[in-house]
Amino acid sequence: MTDFRLTALAQSLPDTVPFVGPETEERARSRLFDARLGANENVFGPSPIAVRVMAETQHWMYGDPESFELREALADHLGIRPDMIVVGEGIDGLLGYLVRIMVGPGDAVVTSDGAYPTFNYHVAGYGGVLHKVPYRHDDHEDLAALFKKAAEVKAKLVYLANPDNPMGTAHDGTDIVAALAHLPKDTLLVLDEAYLECAPPQVALPLPMDDPRVIRMRTFSKAYGLAGARVGYALGAPELIRAFEKVRNHFGMNRAAQAGALAALDDQTWLRSVQARIVASRNRIADIARKNGLKPIPSAANFVAIDCGGGPEYAKTVLHEMIARGVFIRMPFAEPQNRCIRISCGTPAQLDILAEVLPVAIRASEMG
Amino acid sequence: MTDFRLTALAQSLPDTVPFVGPETEERARSRLFDARLGANENVFGPSPIAVRVMAETQHWMYGDPESFELREALADHLGIRPDMIVVGEGIDGLLGYLVRIMVGPGDAVVTSDGAYPTFNYHVAGYGGVLHKVPYRHDDHEDLAALFKKAAEVKAKLVYLANPDNPMGTAHDGTDIVAALAHLPKDTLLVLDEAYLECAPPQVALPLPMDDPRVIRMRTFSKAYGLAGARVGYALGAPELIRAFEKVRNHFGMNRAAQAGALAALDDQTWLRSVQARIVASRNRIADIARKNGLKPIPSAANFVAIDCGGGPEYAKTVLHEMIARGVFIRMPFAEPQNRCIRISCGTPAQLDILAEVLPVAIRASEMG
Numbered sequence: 001m002t003d004f005r006l007t008a009l010a011q012s013l014p015d016t017v018p019f020v021g022p023e024t025e026e027r028a029r030s031r032l033f034d035a036r037l038g039a040n041e042n043v044f045g046p047s048p049i050a051v052r053v054m055a056e057t058q059h060w061m062y063g064d065p066e067s068f069e070l071r072e073a074l075a076d077h078l079g080i081r082p083d084m085i086v087v088g089e090g091i092d093g094l095l096g097y098l099v100r101i102m103v104g105p106g107d108a109v110v111t112s113d114g115a116y117p118t119f120n121y122h123v124a125g126y127g128g129v130l131h132k133v134p135y136r137h138d139d140h141e142d143l144a145a146l147f148k149k150a151a152e153v154k155a156k157l158v159y160l161a162n163p164d165n166p167m168g169t170a171h172d173g174t175d176i177v178a179a180l181a182h183l184p185k186d187t188l189l190v191l192d193e194a195y196l197e198c199a200p201p202q203v204a205l206p207l208p209m210d211d212p213r214v215i216r217m218r219t220f221s222k223a224y225g226l227a228g229a230r231v232g233y234a235l236g237a238p239e240l241i242r243a244f245e246k247v248r249n250h251f252g253m254n255r256a257a258q259a260g261a262l263a264a265l266d267d268q269t270w271l272r273s274v275q276a277r278i279v280a281s282r283n284r285i286a287d288i289a290r291k292n293g294l295k296p297i298p299s300a301a302n303f304v305a306i307d308c309g310g311g312p313e314y315a316k317t318v319l320h321e322m323i324a325r326g327v328f329i330r331m332p333f334a335e336p337q338n339r340c341i342r343i344s345c346g347t348p349a350q351l352d353i354l355a356e357v358l359p360v361a362i363r364a365s366e367m368g
Numbered sequence: 369m370t371d372f373r374l375t376a377l378a379q380s381l382p383d384t385v386p387f388v389g390p391e392t393e394e395r396a397r398s399r400l401f402d403a404r405l406g407a408n409e410n411v412f413g414p415s416p417i418a419v420r421v422m423a424e425t426q427h428w429m430y431g432d433p434e435s436f437e438l439r440e441a442l443a444d445h446l447g448i449r450p451d452m453i454v455v456g457e458g459i460d461g462l463l464g465y466l467v468r469i470m471v472g473p474g475d476a477v478v479t480s481d482g483a484y485p486t487f488n489y490h491v492a493g494y495g496g497v498l499h500k501v502p503y504r505h506d507d508h509e510d511l512a513a514l515f516k517k518a519a520e521v522k523a524k525l526v527y528l529a530n531p532d533n534p535m536g537t538a539h540d541g542t543d544i545v546a547a548l549a550h551l552p553k554d555t556l557l558v559l560d561e562a563y564l565e566c567a568p569p570q571v572a573l574p575l576p577m578d579d580p581r582v583i584r585m586r587t588f589s590k591a592y593g594l595a596g597a598r599v600g601y602a603l604g605a606p607e608l609i610r611a612f613e614k615v616r617n618h619f620g621m622n623r624a625a626q627a628g629a630l631a632a633l634d635d636q637t638w639l640r641s642v643q644a645r646i647v648a649s650r651n652r653i654a655d656i657a658r659k660n661g662l663k664p665i666p667s668a669a670n671f672v673a674i675d676c677g678g679g680p681e682y683a684k685t686v687l688h689e690m691i692a693r694g695v696f697i698r699m700p701f702a703e704p705q706n707r708c709i710r711i712s713c714g715t716p717a718q719l720d721i722l723a724e725v726l727p728v729a730i731r732a733s734e735m736g
Contacts, residue, residue, distance in 0.1 A: 004580070004608050005524050005554055010469040015613035023432040036429070045428040055423035059596040059628065060413040061404070062589075064391040087619050089457060102379040118619075125615050158371050172374060186373055212372070221430075228427040228623030241373050245383035247493050249464060251486075252457050254622040255596030260427065 009105065009127050018117040022328045034326035035350040035357075039227070039342050040165065040195075040303050043350065044274045047267035050260040054229070057256035065250040068243035070262050074233060077265060080209045083238040084366035086245075089252050091194055091217045091232040091325030094244075096122045098190065098215065098234070099157070101107045103128035103242050108153040109357035112141045114166070114334030116192060119159050131155065135337060139297050139305070140169045143179040150187045158183065161192040163199050165344050166332040173205040180213055188240075189214045197223030197271065198278050212237040222302055223274055278302050281345035288355045292362055297340065304330065305340040312338040316364060321361035327354060373453065386485040390696045401723075402694035403718040405711050407595070408533065408546060408563075408671050411493045412642045414593035415635035418628040422597070425624035433618040438630050442601060448577045451606040452615075457560055457620050459585045459600040462612075464603070466583065467525070468556065469611050471496035476521040476708065480509045482534070482702030484560065487527050499523065499648065501707060507665050507673070508537045511547040518555045524584050526551065529560040531567050534710050536667030541573040548581055556608075557582045565591030565639065566646050567668035573682040580605040590670055591642055592632045597625035646670050649713035656723045658729055673700065673708040680706040682733060688727035695722060 022039060026032050036043070045051075065086035075082040088094040095118065103109060105127030111119060123130050123223035131153050133145045141164050150158040163170035169266050176191075183189060193216050196203060207214065215236035221227035231253070234241065264270075285304040286296035295307040308315045312335060319341050332338045346354065392409060394400050413419075435455035444449040456462040463486065471477060473495030479487060482499035499511045499521050503556050509532050518526040519629070531538035544559075551557060561584050564571060575582065582627060583604035589595040597619070602609065631639070653672040654664035663675040676683045687699050687709050700706045714722065 004470070004556065004605075004611065006469050006611060007472040007475075009472070010611065010614055013614040015610050017433060017613065017618045019431045021430065021619070023436060024434060027436065039430055041430060042428050045426070051427065054427065054624070057596060058413070059419065059422065060388065060410050060593045062407055062409060062595045065385060065389045066392060068391060068395065089617060092615050092619055101374050102372070104375040104377070107375075188372065225428045227430045228425060230431075230620060230622050237372075242383050243372065243374060243378065245385065246378055246381040249457060249461050250385045251389070251460055252598060254598050255623055256422070256624065257622055320729075 012047065013125060018121045023326065023360065025323065026344055031326070033328040035346055035353045036328045037350060037354065038328040038330040038336065040301070040344045042222055042274065042302060043347050044225060044227040044277050047264045047270035048075065049267050049270070050263040053147055053263040054256040054260040057259050059256065061255055062251050063253040063255035063258050067253055067258055070258055073262055073265050078209065078235070078237070081238070084209050084235055084241055085233055086241045086248070087124050087215060087231065087233045088244070088248060089232070090221060090230040091192060091219045093230070093252070094217055094232050094234045095119050095190070097244050097248050099123055099128065100247050102156050102188065102323050108155045109157045109159070110146055110150045110155045111155065111159040112146065114332050114337045115141065115159060115287045116161055116165055117333060119190070135167070138169070139167045140164065140171065140336065143171060143176060144182070147179055147183040151182070151184045151293045154184070157188050157190050159190045159192065161194065162203060163195040163300040165195065165301060166330070167297055167305045167337055167340070168301040168303055169297065170199050170203045170204045170299060170300035174202070176184045183213065185213070191216045193217060194219045194222050195301035197275065198302045203300055209235045212240070220261045220264055223271060223278070224261070225274060226257070226260055226264060229260050230258050231261040243248065250318060267343050278345050281351065284351050285343050285345070285354070288351065288358060292358050303344040305337070305342045307340050310339070315339050315341055317365040320360055321364045322357060325357045325361060327357050372676065381493060385479065386489045388484040390594045392690065393696065399694070401696040403714055403721045404696050405714050405718060405722065406696040406698040408590065408712045409595045410590055410593040410642065410668070410670060411656070411713065411715050412593060412645050414628065415632045415638035417635050417638070418594065418631040421631040422628040423468065428566055429623055430619055431621040431623035431626050433625055435621055438626055441630055441633050444602070448603070449606070452577050452603055453597065453601055454609045454618060455621065456612070457600070458589060458598040459560060459587050459616050459683040460486050461620070462585055462600050463487050463558070465612050465616050467491055467494050467496065468615050470524050476523045477521040477525045477527070477528040478514055478518045478521065480514065482495045482700050482705045483509065483527060483700060484529055484533055487558070497650070503535070506537070507535045507705065508532065508539065511539060511544060512550070515547055515551040516578070519552050520551070522552070523555045525556050525558050527558045527560065529562065530571060531563040533563065533669060534698070535665055535673045535705055535708070536588065536669040536671055537665065538567050538571045538668035539569045542570070544573055545575060551581065559584045561585060561667035562590050563585050565643065566670045571668055577603045578605045579709070580608070583608060588629045588632055591639060591646070592629070593642065594628055594632060597628050598622065599625050646713050649719065652719050653711050653713070653722070656726060660726050671710055671712040673705070673710045675708050678707070683709055683735040685708050686729055688689045690725060693725045693729060695725050708714040
């Protein structure tokens with residue numbers, strides 16, 4: 001490899017992926033999954049209007065490098081100015097850009113142990129040093145501990161997902177505001193709000209979008225049902241948002257995706273119907289879990305983490321038994337959250353499969 | 369800005385874009401262009417089968433992070449192994465990843481003065497030092513000078529577009545092979561083949577795809593007509609290709625774009641029909657230029673650079689007069705190529721508009 005004169009940083013990085021996709025697992029088992037409930041996708045799908053708009057897109061044209069219309073529409077929707085918004089290739093892409101402009105070799109970054117691995121991937125990829133704080137015993141990310149650690153290590157960034165992934169727990173926005181008083185002024189809070197539209201209103205952060213202490217990451221991948229399109233956006237102070245122009249892939253946005261996101265945003269009726277179906281689906285997943293003697297963690301996202309009651313090895317066995325029976329699910333990476341499996345919301349038909357397969361998988365796990 | 373503790377490198381970067389999109393210009397003039405002939409898009413569009421496949425995509429699912437099927441199909445098509453292929457968000461995205469793994473602050477990189485600005489943007493963005501070599505007097509990139517300069521500055525990368533953008537000139541592959549004998553073994557040739565499918569067969573490089581001296585960048589944006597989809601791929605030695613796994617945005621690919629590219633690759637009949645239309649369109653653009661007393665540069669790409677005969681200021685005036693009359697074109701950035709305007713291939717109807725507007729723009733330029 002050194003023949004290629006990679007940078008010292010690149011040489012030090014593993015060539016592994018943050019996590020494997022369901023297609024990879026399907027290829028490994030030479031069979032499609034009967035229920036795809038592992039990637040926190042939105043099985044209810046995007047607005048039919050968005051689907052039509054994407055189908056009618058002239059794919060021969062590059063997308064608008066400014067995502068002008070989408071930013072204008074988001075600004076209208078949120079009651080803010082477009083210069084507080086940058087659109088990018090999903091939250092994953094935007095996290096990469098943010099880490100790139102903020103974090104150099106040796107810079108400190110704080111996150112929770114077991115939180116979103118793709119953020120960690122970017123921090124490691126730019127040579128940053130990750131400091132991890134445990135979740136609270138109630139499976140919430142620990143605001144006080146995160147911000148205290150950030151002060152201690154003089155972190156450039158502190159990451160918080162609200163609602164949280166993989167546990168689905170959420171803080172009220174007012175609690176985050178209160179905790180922010182203890183965050184050093186020169187540490188930026190990266191607030192990943194991918195699941196915000198799945199959560200009750202009090203989860204939103206009641207601060208102006210241009211508050212310089214926070215950058216919020218949002219997406220069309222979850223409640224809006226457009227994971228395949230790759231459209232995320234970040235909201236923050238104009239000076240910070242403008243810095244993304246220094247490094248982002250200006251012509252990186254898919255044109256149909258830009259149009260689809262615009263149409264999806266415009267169809268709030270569809271969004272509300274999806275939100276209702278997510279709530280119903282969460283309730284049924286929790287119900288199925290309880291019927292099987294497992295403990296669902298209350299969720300504000302589009303998935304439910306379920307404590308299998310037997311520790312990490314047992315949860316892993318249940319996961320494998322589910323996957324072997326055609327139900328794609330995932331589980332948290334780190335202790336003590338990895339006592340759980342994580343099941344994304346599904347259609348009634350998919351949850352029928354879940355209800356059927358889960359007890360069988362549990363019996364198989366108990367025997368194994 | 370320093371309030372945000374950007375890295376020193378990020379602070380030093382301008383927040384400007386490599387070049388503005390046609391939509392930005394349309395907004396500035398509050399009117400759509402009558403002919404969009406500036407971005408080297410392919411007005412003949414993608415295979416209708418690809419369009420249908422994209423329309424039928426389930427957008428709620430993430431794309432396959434391995435782009436497995438597309439890589440398998442490309443491998444079949446090229447007669448190589450999938451581990452010599454990485455798929456990414458257009459050549460722009462792949463150039464960014466390549467520069468990231470290879471180029472750190474102070475590392476030398478060589479390109480031609482006036483070649484693709486987005487490559488330069490990435491090199492600057494990672495702190496690399498660009499060394500620029502002039503084009504030859506015949507408007508070809510200067511192979512001998514490029515590789516000599518690479519040896520002189522111990523460059524990590526040397527960039528060559530074949531066919532060239534913005535001039536449309538091309539080298540025979542055998543000439544590049546001969547020149548490679550003079551390239552240091554530890555300099556990697558970045559061969560941008562975005563326009564290869566528009567060129568005659570002898571332009572292809574007759575070397576194995578896994579030759580460790582070269583990485584080739586190809587795209588579905590040009591001859592395949594899928595610029596809006598953002599699908600590029602790089603071909604090279606497996607060890608080098610594998611290094612992209614260290615940094616790329618694994619879930620960054622648009623799912624419909626993956627499916628569309630696969631279908632487009634499969635429809636070689638459509639590609640051939642587009643190639644024929646590109647040749648006819650190039651010929652007609654050259655003809656229109658000559659009829660107006662201008663000198664077209666022979667092109668192997670999907671555009672024609674036209675020497676307006678009056679130097680850079682004159683070419684700029686012609687460009688502005690064209691744009692003011694609803695014809696979007698671009699021009700080279702650097703001397704002496706900026707004596708030219710650059711016109712992308714168009715439909716017969718668009719070239720009718722070109723034939724009508726060009727003489728008017730020239731008259732206006734001569735009066736101005």
